[in-house]
Amino acid sequence: MKxxxxxxxxxxxxxxPLLLLGTTSWAQSTISGKIxxxxxxxxxxxxxxxxxxxxxxxxxxxxxFSFTTDEKGNQTLVATEASHEAAGMPLMISGDVKDILLKMxxxxxxxxxxxxxxxxxxxxxxxxxxxxxxxxxTTAGANADVxxxxxxxxxxxxxxxxTGLFVRGGDASEASILIDExxxxxxxxxxxxxxxxxxxxxxxxxxxxxxxxGGYSARYGQALSSVLELNTLDLPDxxxxxxxLNMAGVYASGSKLWKNSGGDxxxxxxxxxxxxxxxxxxxxxDKVPEGxxxxxxxxxxxxxxxxxxxxxxxxxxxxxxxxxDPDSAGQQLNFGIKSQTYYSGISYRQLFKNKWSLYTAASxxxxxxxxxxxxxYIPGYKIKNTDDRAQFRLEGKRFFTTRFNVxxxxxxxxxSYHRTLDSADFTAKPSFTETSMAAYAEAEWSPWYRVAIRPxxxxxHSELLHKSAIAPRLSAAVKVGAYxxxxxxxxxxxxxxxxxxxxxxxxPNFQEAIHYIANYQWMKSDRTLxxxxxxxxxxxxxxxxxxxxxxxxxxxxxxxxxxxxxxxYAKGLELxxxxxxxxxxxxYWISYSYIDTRRLYKDFLAEATPxxxxxxxxxxxxxxxxxxxxxxxxxxxxxxxxRPYYNPSNPEFLxxxxxxxxxxxxxxxxxxxxxxxFTVVYAGVDDVTNRENIFGYxxxxxxxxxxxxxxxxxxNFFVGVNFSLTEFNRDEL
Amino acid sequence: MKKxxxxxxxxxxxxxxxxxxxxxxxxxxxxxxxxxxxxxxKKIEASNKLGLIAKKFDKEWLASYYASYGKVxxxxxxxxxxxxxxxxxxxxxxxxxxxxxxxxxxxETYVMRAMIANSRIGVEPQKRWQxxxxxxxxxxxxxxxxxxxxxxxxxxxxxxxxxxxxxxxGGKKASxxxxxxxxxxxxxxxxxxxxxxxWGKQTNDYFIGQAxxxxxx
Numbered sequence: 001m002k003x004x005x006x007x008x009x010x011x012x013x014x015x016x017p018l019l020l021l022g023t024t025s026w027a028q029s030t031i032s033g034k035i036x037x038x039x040x041x042x043x044x045x046x047x048x049x050x051x052x053x054x055x056x057x058x059x060x061x062x063x064x065f066s067f068t069t070d071e072k073g074n075q076t077l078v079a080t081e082a083s084h085e086a087a088g089m090p091l092m093i094s095g096d097v098k099d100i101l102l103k104m105x106x107x108x109x110x111x112x113x114x115x116x117x118x119x120x121x122x123x124x125x126x127x128x129x130x131x132x133x134x135x136x137x138t139t140a141g142a143n144a145d146v147x148x149x150x151x152x153x154x155x156x157x158x159x160x161x162x163t164g165l166f167v168r169g170g171d172a173s174e175a176s177i178l179i180d181e182x183x184x185x186x187x188x189x190x191x192x193x194x195x196x197x198x199x200x201x202x203x204x205x206x207x208x209x210x211x212x213x214g215g216y217s218a219r220y221g222q223a224l225s226s227v228l229e230l231n232t233l234d235l236p237d238x239x240x241x242x243x244x245l246n247m248a249g250v251y252a253s254g255s256k257l258w259k260n261s262g263g264d265x266x267x268x269x270x271x272x273x274x275x276x277x278x279x280x281x282x283x284x285x286d287k288v289p290e291g292x293x294x295x296x297x298x299x300x301x302x303x304x305x306x307x308x309x310x311x312x313x314x315x316x317x318x319x320x321x322x323x324x325d326p327d328s329a330g331q332q333l334n335f336g337i338k339s340q341t342y343y344s345g346i347s348y349r350q351l352f353k354n355k356w357s358l359y360t361a362a363s364x365x366x367x368x369x370x371x372x373x374x375x376x377y378i379p380g381y382k383i384k385n386t387d388d389r390a391q392f393r394l395e396g397k398r399f400f401t402t403r404f405n406v407x408x409x410x411x412x413x414x415x416s417y418h419r420t421l422d423s424a425d426f427t428a429k430p431s432f433t434e435t436s437m438a439a440y441a442e443a444e445w446s447p448w449y450r451v452a453i454r455p456x457x458x459x460x461h462s463e464l465l466h467k468s469a470i471a472p473r474l475s476a477a478v479k480v481g482a483y484x485x486x487x488x489x490x491x492x493x494x495x496x497x498x499x500x501x502x503x504x505x506x507x508p509n510f511q512e513a514i515h516y517i518a519n520y521q522w523m524k525s526d527r528t529l530x531x532x533x534x535x536x537x538x539x540x541x542x543x544x545x546x547x548x549x550x551x552x553x554x555x556x557x558x559x560x561x562x563x564x565x566x567x568x569y570a571k572g573l574e575l576x577x578x579x580x581x582x583x584x585x586x587x588y589w590i591s592y593s594y595i596d597t598r599r600l601y602k603d604f605l606a607e608a609t610p611x612x613x614x615x616x617x618x619x620x621x622x623x624x625x626x627x628x629x630x631x632x633x634x635x636x637x638x639x640x641x642x643r644p645y646y647n648p649s650n651p652e653f654l655x656x657x658x659x660x661x662x663x664x665x666x667x668x669x670x671x672x673x674x675x676x677x678f679t680v681v682y683a684g685v686d687d688v689t690n691r692e693n694i695f696g697y698x699x700x701x702x703x704x705x706x707x708x709x710x711x712x713x714x715x716n717f718f719v720g721v722n723f724s725l726t727e728f729n730r731d732e733l
Numbered sequence: 734m735k736k737x738x739x740x741x742x743x744x745x746x747x748x749x750x751x752x753x754x755x756x757x758x759x760x761x762x763x764x765x766x767x768x769x770x771x772x773x774x775k776k777i778e779a780s781n782k783l784g785l786i787a788k789k790f791d792k793e794w795l796a797s798y799y800a801s802y803g804k805v806x807x808x809x810x811x812x813x814x815x816x817x818x819x820x821x822x823x824x825x826x827x828x829x830x831x832x833x834x835x836x837x838x839x840x841e842t843y844v845m846r847a848m849i850a851n852s853r854i855g856v857e858p859q860k861r862w863q864x865x866x867x868x869x870x871x872x873x874x875x876x877x878x879x880x881x882x883x884x885x886x887x888x889x890x891x892x893x894x895x896x897x898x899x900x901x902x903g904g905k906k907a908s909x910x911x912x913x914x915x916x917x918x919x920x921x922x923x924x925x926x927x928x929x930x931x932w933g934k935q936t937n938d939y940f941i942g943q944a945x946x947x948x949x950x
Contacts, residue, residue, distance in 0.1 A: 047784055053785070054785045058781045082804075082816060
């Protein structure tokens with residue numbers, strides 16, 4: 001009997017787990033409740049479950065959930081949702097659990113704070129930029145000229161007769177243009193005096209453009225005002241052939257993509273006869289500008305994190321025109337120019353294990369202009385300008401953490417300029433050669449995600465001037481609120497004196513500018529607001545001690561002792577607003593700049609606002625895409641208040657002002673295809689109203705007669721078509 | 734007594750085997766739920782389930798792989814770009830887990846990478862096609878190197894072509910050969926073995942119907 005009892009007990013004990021196994025499946029508990037965010041708003045679509053089980057449910061639009069589980073005892077309830085941070089709470093289950101309330105925190109997108117004071121970035125890669133490169137290409141009135149498009153941004157001055165980028169009180173020499181971190185010697189086409197020209201580069205070859213109107217990085221120097229960085233595309237996206245025809249010429253290009261490398265070649269022939277034929281022009285051409293260009297590029301990725309680029313390009317141009325004589329108002333002169341430009345560069349970038357990166361680049365450029373400068377009073381006057389520049393950069397960067405990195409680099413420039421002046425009466429051959437060296441270091445540190453600091457220092461040495469300088473730089477940004485941030489930037493910037501002084505043997509010291517910039521930027525989905533204020537202190541500008549002011553901006557001859565006693569300031573307030581959201585398919589931006597600037601430099605007779613400054617500049621750029629007809633309509637309206645000009649009879653130096661400047665431009669792009677060719681037909685009108693803008697007045701030697709300074713063109717039309725064919729990859733099928 | 738011990742052992746064994754079967758069954762059920770529903774709410778529910786399965790069965794690459802698929806498929810009907818990106822972040826993270834469990838990518842994970850890239854483009858096509866288009870192509874090429882008979886490679890290429898404007902070499906007509914190629918390869922699979930991904934046939938059939946229509950000019 002006894003045995004049977006123990007046996008029975010044993011049986012029972014053995015059966016116990018079986019029973020337990022059974023009971024659990026019979027005793028399910030229902031878990032229910034609600035998920036909200038911290039503002040009490042229900043969270044829809046959240047996954048609520050017991051941790052490490054698949055017992056769970058998804059919340060409905062009221063944030064409610066309910067599920068059953070076999071689990072018992074101490075459990076953890078977890079909730080996840082894509083736009084909220086995961087949340088959890090302990091749960092003791094012994095039966096049904098009702099009315100659970102679990103709160104989830106809305107995900108604060110940890111967008112890295114970006115240093116923006118003084119700079120506008122346009123990029124295809126980066127997520128958050130104010131502009132994309134496509135925006136630049138499609139800006140009306142810019143005719144696909146990067147620099148012209150940049151002139152619709154705050155801080156720039158409208159120009160009609162002078163070539164270059166004029167930023168925050170600075171003249172064209174104060175803006176440096178860089179391609180892949182190499183200085184571009186002659187970024188613009190050479191032209192006759194008084195004819196503003198476009199930059200040489202097609203915007204289609206760039207993946208990113210960064211425009212700094214001040215406070216730029218320690219990696220760059222030799223620019224008192226501004227740096228425009230252009231970064232070329234890496235490997236082509238695909239193999240394509242491109243053909244184009246417009247009123248300025250024809251071109252063809254092709255790119256080929258191999259497995260880890262790619263190449264591009266392009267040739268063009270330019271002849272502006274059709275363009276000038278239709279334009280309302282103020283320049284008489286004996287020979288319309290005609291020329292051609294060729295370029296080639298090869299990019300190779302030797303490994304996942306390395307990239308080698310080699311490029312070459314050249315252009316030649318020839319034109320002859322009758323223009324206003326910059327030396328003698330009211331007279332004209334024949335001006336012939338033949339120019340040739342060559343550029344070759346090589347660069348290599350390598351990232352090592354995401355900890356180190358190395359960048360090295362070398363380039364060589366050569367330009368030659370042969371000018372027939374033939375006023376009646378200097379028979380057979382010829383000018384030949386030759387310059388060349390070799391440069392090298394080596395830079396290493398160490399990423400200590402994702403929030404802290406340090407870079408250091410060196411830069412070498414060898415630069416020479418030769419001029420030959422030749423006439424029946426005299427011959428002169430001024431020249432100079434400069435070797436400069438710079439070393440720099442910069443750190444980027446983000447101690448908290450809301451804060452970023454970028455201190456830097458740059459050492460510059462000029463062999464020609466026998467001078468050295470140390471330029472500290474600092475910029476910072478702090479996020480305020482979810483969409484806003486405040487930025488600050490300051491620094492010291494040095495620049496050599498203009499070539500005109502160096503060429504004639506003057507060796508003054510560096511010119512200097514100190515920038516102080518503060519901005520506020522607010523960016524939410526497709527709207528951007530930016531307000532920026534600055535103060536810029538110009539020191540040791542070049543001064544010619546003379547009692548005669550020469551308003552000729554082209555071939556200045558230095559008159560009198562030269563030193564660094566010039567000075568000046570610029571201060572201003574700028575606004576930028578861009579909105580891509582309010583109206584479907586409409587994208588527009590408004591930029592406004594106010595500037596107050598005066599300086600005493602060059603042969604100025606007194607401190608004054610220079611002749612290239614308008615106190616108020618306004619640009620309204622609009623782009624509207626009509627899906628139905630695949631057409632984009634772009635408009636740009638520019639306004640600038642009158643600029644100073646020199647009236648010898650006014651006792652106040654540069655005290656007169658021209659009338660206001662207005663310009664309205666339209667372009668239309670129609671996208672279609674002809675057979676397999678993607679086709680863009682574009683047409684544009686600049687100065688639609690045919691307004692006769694005036695950029696100043698010139699006075700005859702006796703001061704009695706004045707002549708307006710006119711741009712080369714009033715209303716003008718531009719029409720073109722581009723065809724591109726993308727290789728159909730048979731391997732895909 | 735003996736009988737009872739055997740019984741107990743048998744019960745224990747079955748629980749173990751049901752556990753393995755359970756994984757595939759649960760996965761298959763959740764996946765089918767996802768693949769056969771068209772409403773976004775139901776898709777979210779199914780995708781959440783796949784997410785739970787991936788967390789529970791954290792040694793099974795398939796679980797994370799399908800969880801990734803679940804998250805990507807939520808972007809098709811989602812209009813909000815930020816939300817799409819948030820789903821894609823989740824998809825990417827599940828996919829990385831799947832690849833880590835596998836040790837290296839296989840053709841299906843490459844296809845999934847391409848699919849995520851394609852959905853990234855959908856958020857901001859004009860800004861993103863350049864970067865993510867390259868990632869899309871690269872991963873489909875890698876997938877093709879490993880398994881040229883994976884129909885999803887051609888289906889994704891077809892979808893990408895289908896939504897590319899005709900003027901850029903896309904359009905319905907241009908996409909059709911890709912869907913047809915995929916159709917032939919889909920036809921070779923008749924089973925619904927969850928351990929070997931088979932998804933996409935219905936989608937492909939849908940697009941074939943669409944691609945046979947007239948292109949808008």
